[in-house]
Amino acid sequence: MSDLGAHVVILGAGHAxxxxxxxxxxxxxxGPITLIGDEPLAPYQRPPLSKAWLKGEADADxxxxxxxxxxxxxxxxxxxxTRAVKLARADKVVTLADGQTLTYDVLILATGARAIKxxxxxxxxxxxxxxxxxxxxxxxxxxxGPGKRLAVVGGGYIGLEVAASGRALGAxxxxxxxxxxxxxxxxxxxxxDFFQGVHQAHGVAFEMGASVTGFVGENGHVTGVTLADGxxxxxxxxxxxxxxxxxxxxxxxxxLDTARGVVVDLEARTSDPSIFAIGDVAHRPMPIYERMxxxxxxxxxxxxxxxxxxxxxxxxxxxxxxxxxxxDQYDLKLQIAGYAFDADEVLLxxxxxxxxxxxxxxxxxQIQSVEAINSPPEFMMGKxxxxxxxxxxxxxxxxxxxxxxxxxx
Amino acid sequence: MAKITxxxxxxxxxxxxxxxxxxxxxxxxxxxxPGIDADCGGACACATCHVYVDEAWKDKTGESSAMEESMLxxxxxxxxxxxxxxxxxxxxxLEGLVVRMPESQH
Numbered sequence: 001m002s003d004l005g006a007h008v009v010i011l012g013a014g015h016a017x018x019x020x021x022x023x024x025x026x027x028x029x030x031g032p033i034t035l036i037g038d039e040p041l042a043p044y045q046r047p048p049l050s051k052a053w054l055k056g057e058a059d060a061d062x063x064x065x066x067x068x069x070x071x072x073x074x075x076x077x078x079x080x081x082t083r084a085v086k087l088a089r090a091d092k093v094v095t096l097a098d099g100q101t102l103t104y105d106v107l108i109l110a111t112g113a114r115a116i117k118x119x120x121x122x123x124x125x126x127x128x129x130x131x132x133x134x135x136x137x138x139x140x141x142x143x144x145g146p147g148k149r150l151a152v153v154g155g156g157y158i159g160l161e162v163a164a165s166g167r168a169l170g171a172x173x174x175x176x177x178x179x180x181x182x183x184x185x186x187x188x189x190x191x192x193d194f195f196q197g198v199h200q201a202h203g204v205a206f207e208m209g210a211s212v213t214g215f216v217g218e219n220g221h222v223t224g225v226t227l228a229d230g231x232x233x234x235x236x237x238x239x240x241x242x243x244x245x246x247x248x249x250x251x252x253x254x255x256l257d258t259a260r261g262v263v264v265d266l267e268a269r270t271s272d273p274s275i276f277a278i279g280d281v282a283h284r285p286m287p288i289y290e291r292m293x294x295x296x297x298x299x300x301x302x303x304x305x306x307x308x309x310x311x312x313x314x315x316x317x318x319x320x321x322x323x324x325x326x327x328d329q330y331d332l333k334l335q336i337a338g339y340a341f342d343a344d345e346v347l348l349x350x351x352x353x354x355x356x357x358x359x360x361x362x363x364x365x366q367i368q369s370v371e372a373i374n375s376p377p378e379f380m381m382g383k384x385x386x387x388x389x390x391x392x393x394x395x396x397x398x399x400x401x402x403x404x405x406x407x408x409x
Numbered sequence: 410m411a412k413i414t415x416x417x418x419x420x421x422x423x424x425x426x427x428x429x430x431x432x433x434x435x436x437x438x439x440x441x442x443p444g445i446d447a448d449c450g451g452a453c454a455c456a457t458c459h460v461y462v463d464e465a466w467k468d469k470t471g472e473s474s475a476m477e478e479s480m481l482x483x484x485x486x487x488x489x490x491x492x493x494x495x496x497x498x499x500x501x502x503l504e505g506l507v508v509r510m511p512e513s514q515h
Contacts (some may be wrong), residue, residue, distance in 0.1 A: 026443050067439055074441070292417045299448050299455070321515055326454040333476070335454055377474060380456065380483030404483070 002314030005031040006105035009094055011084045011250070012036070015112030016279025016301035018043025018065045023309035026076045033076045034102055036094075038083040039133055042068050049300060050161035051328050055168050056141075063134065084111075087254040089272055095140040106274055106312055109251055110263055111304075113244035113280040113296060118153070122215030127222035127237045131158055132244070143237035146170035151225045151235035153212055155182035157327045158241035160195060163204050164329040174205040174233055176212060176225060177199035188340070190357050191371050194352045195329070202330060207233065246281045246298060259283050261294035266320075267311040268304045276311070287320060288387065289341045289368075297325040322387040324379075335376070337383035338369035347398050351377060358382070365391040367408060377404040415460075417444045418512045427499045431472075433508060434458040434495035442484045444510035451495040453477060456484040457514040458494040461476040470497045470506070486511040 008024060010017045013035050021035045021043075037043070044063040052058040061067075071078040079096075086095035087107075094102045115130040117123060129140050140162070144150050148171045154158045155177035166173045175182075181192035196206060201348040211228040215238065224232040248259045257263040257271040261283030266274045268284070279301040284295045299321065306318045332355070344359035350357030358378035359371045366389055370382030381404035385392060393409040397401040415423045415437055427436030429477075432466055437445040446457035462470050470492065473481070475494045482488055494508065 022441050026441055036469075047452070048449060065438070066441065069440070070441065126496055290459070298450070302446070302448055319515065326449060326452060328452065333452075333454065376479040380480060384483070 002312060003031070003105065003273040004029050006311060006312070007032045007034070007103070008106045008108065008248075009034045009104035009314060010036065010103050010108040010110055011094065012108075012112055012279070012281070013039070013078065014110060014279065014301070015043065015046060015065070015078070015298055016112070016305050017108065018260065020078050020108055020110060020278060020303055020304035020309050021078075022066060022074075023305055024312060025076070025314040027309055027315055029309075029313050031105070035071070035076055035078045036082060036096065036102075036103075037078070037080050038290045039135070041079050041134055041194060042066070042071065042078055043081070044134060045298070046132070046376075048328075049134065050131055050158055050165060053134075053137055054141055054144075054162070054165040059349070060134070060278060068300075084250055089254050089256075089275070092274065104274070108274070108308055109248075109270070109275065109277040109281055110279050110301075111247035111250065111281045113246045114169050114241065116243045116245055118212060118240055118242065120212060120214045122217060122222070122226075125215050125217040125236075126220055127217070128215060129237060129239045131162060131239060131241060136238065138239070141164075141169075141238060144169045144171040146150070148172070148237065148345050149174075151233055151238040152241065153225065153238055154185075154243070155179070155208075156241055156243070157183070159239065160329055161327060162197065162239050162241065164202070167202050167204060172205075173203070174207060174235070176207045176210050176227070176233065178209070178211055180209045182206075182208075187371060188346050188361070190268030190348060190352060191359055191373075194357075194373070198332065200329060233378045246279055246294060251275075251277065251281075259292075261291070262320060264304075267317060268308040268309065269311060269388035276308040278308050286323065286339075288322065289303075289339060291341065293339075295323055297323065299324050320387075324383055334375055335372045335379035336369065337372075337379060337382045338367070338386040340369045343368045345394075347394060349398050350400055352373065360397060362392075362394070365394065367392060381405065381407070411498070411501060412497050412505060413503065414507045415442050415500075416442070416507065416509045417442075429499055429501060431499050432495050433460065433497040433503075433506070434493075436499060437494065444447070444514070445494060446514040447495060449495075453480065453493060453496060456480045456493060458486050459487075459489050459511050459514060460492055460494045460508040461488055461511070462492050462497075463509075464490060466506050469502050485513065487515075494499060495502050 036193035262277035372379035
């Protein structure tokens with residue numbers, strides 16, 4: 001039963017939490033909504049932080065999901081600069097860091113994830129940066145510029161986007177990656193090689209297969225990254241982008257089911273029917289892959305915000321979506337749909353040398369995922385085929401003379 | 410500033426003033442108008458800000474880029490006057506613009 005007058009408390013004012021608040025009003029929720037965020041800013045888009053924003057092509061207003069006055073106009077009690085420290089489910093009470101308490105009818109956990117810190121000597125030095133928030137991006141922007149040496153620890157998407165933006169701002173950039181190839185966790189080898197080649201052509205240096213053993217500094221500020229082989233890579237600042245871990249402690253401490261993330265169902269509901277979890281913090285079912293996992297992406301945050309807002313307001317559940325994400329580096333648009341779970345074959349469509357190609361991961365004759373570089377048709381059609389599970393003709397899929405509209409077997 | 414009318418698939422109209430320099434997509438999202446999802450925030454990566462531009466406005470809203478054309482080619486419910494609203498910049502010229510939304514963005 002939905003209660004449109006219920007008090008909904010949303011913990012976390014990121015993309016997921018902010019969207020849930022707005023959708024609740026859009027869907028006719030009339031009860032009080034309290035939105036708690038631990039940053040000074042109202043909900044904003046994080047993806048541009050490593051791209052357009054870092055390069056100075058976007059400002060705070062354009063990052064904001066909604067104008068600040070939106071929250072008051074829609075009776076959303078947005079409280080910045082604070083966070084929940086305790087959840088007492090039996091009483092439906094949340095305690096905030098400043099000692100205030102909130103009683104909820106419905107609670108949405110949208111607490112996100114935090115950057116993993118490297119447990120090495122020197123990790124407390126100034127000039128060691130991460131990139132999760134606008135404040136992080138501000139610090140990074142101040143640290144890069146013509147002639148500055150930036151070390152990027154971690155060759156994942158965040159690291160590579162920062163490397164590209166750093167080069168655009170004139171910094172010398174070296175990427176230090178523990179694995180032998182970039183994007184090792186998330187992309188196939190041909191894509192890794194392609195990205196390394198592009199970054200090298202733009203002047204980025206690489207240390208592959210290099211383990212960071214510590215940071216050295218002078219006067220409390222980082223001056224170099226030490227590697228397991230004994231070398232020190234000199235730098236003026238270093239960005240650490242080695243993954244994130246969910247902020248699920250509040251949920252776990254209160255006895256909710258967690259599994260590296262808060263376990264939810266397809267309504268984004270946790271093991272407590274009054275509590276939902278959405279976005280980076282949620283460990284969610286993904287029916288097309290017949291498994292549960294946690295995703296860190298905007299489309300996932302939006303989909304789960306929709307699921308929760310629909311369930312809370314008594315709307316029918318939204319149709320399932322195919323997970324996807326994107327990355328912009330230099331003049332490359334990478335669009336990824338799906339995940340390569342259980343894939344038994346990798347097919348290349350197009351020539352990487354042309355700067356325009358797609359990599360398809362198949363399980364039998366079904367597409368599990370596609371990574372598309374400057375190739376919207378491959379991304380768009382691939383995403384549809386992942387969702388509808390239609391078998392494809394492999395011969396047609398690798399034949400550029402056959403349109404993506406014709407690849408179904 | 411331009412007055413823009415957004416019409417949902419069910420006929421519900423929303424008339425709002427949108428600042429010059431924003432996109433038609435941002436005008437909808439910042440005013441919490443349903444029907445334009447804009448999952449990617451304007452990166453031309455998702456085709457979830459699809460609108461139909463009234464014929465009279467086709468010239469003033471400009472040409473779509475190859476990337477936009479390519480995305481639209483594979484979106485649902487595409488018509489000859491389909492556009493991605495994140496790719497239409499608002500100018501004073503667009504005062505009175507009317508855009509309609511498709512049944513679904515996904």
